[in-house]
Amino acid sequence: MSIGFTSVDVLSCNCSSLPQVLIHHGLFPTSPSQPHMAVSLDLLSFYWTLFECSCDAINALVSTLKTYYSRQGFQMTDKKVHSTIVLLNTNDVLL
Numbered sequence: 001m002s003i004g005f006t007s008v009d010v011l012s013c014n015c016s017s018l019p020q021v022l023i024h025h026g027l028f029p030t031s032p033s034q035p036h037m038a039v040s041l042d043l044l045s046f047y048w049t050l051f052e053c054s055c056d057a058i059n060a061l062v063s064t065l066k067t068y069y070s071r072q073g074f075q076m077t078d079k080k081v082h083s084t085i086v087l088l089n090t091n092d093v094l095l
Helices: 018-024 041-052 054-071
Strands: 027-029 038-040
Touching: 018 027, 027 041, 038 041, 041 054
Parallel strands: none
Antiparallel strands: 027 038
């Protein structure tokens, strides 16, 4: 199993367009007229399945980040993101 980009030579003729030939070989062209790259249809299928299940993954990620940052000493005060202005005394020193 290779990781990353793989070069594949695709032979075509005038009877089919290059995007049609790529689709026939399981590759989705990145351009409709003159593609220079293509993505595996299997990879796109996997990505679609991941997208369908992403709600669960996002909730798991958020829960993990909340726990991680809580352990680092950060506390979530509410579910909305807002900025807080902190007024310091002139005796306070910032490092």
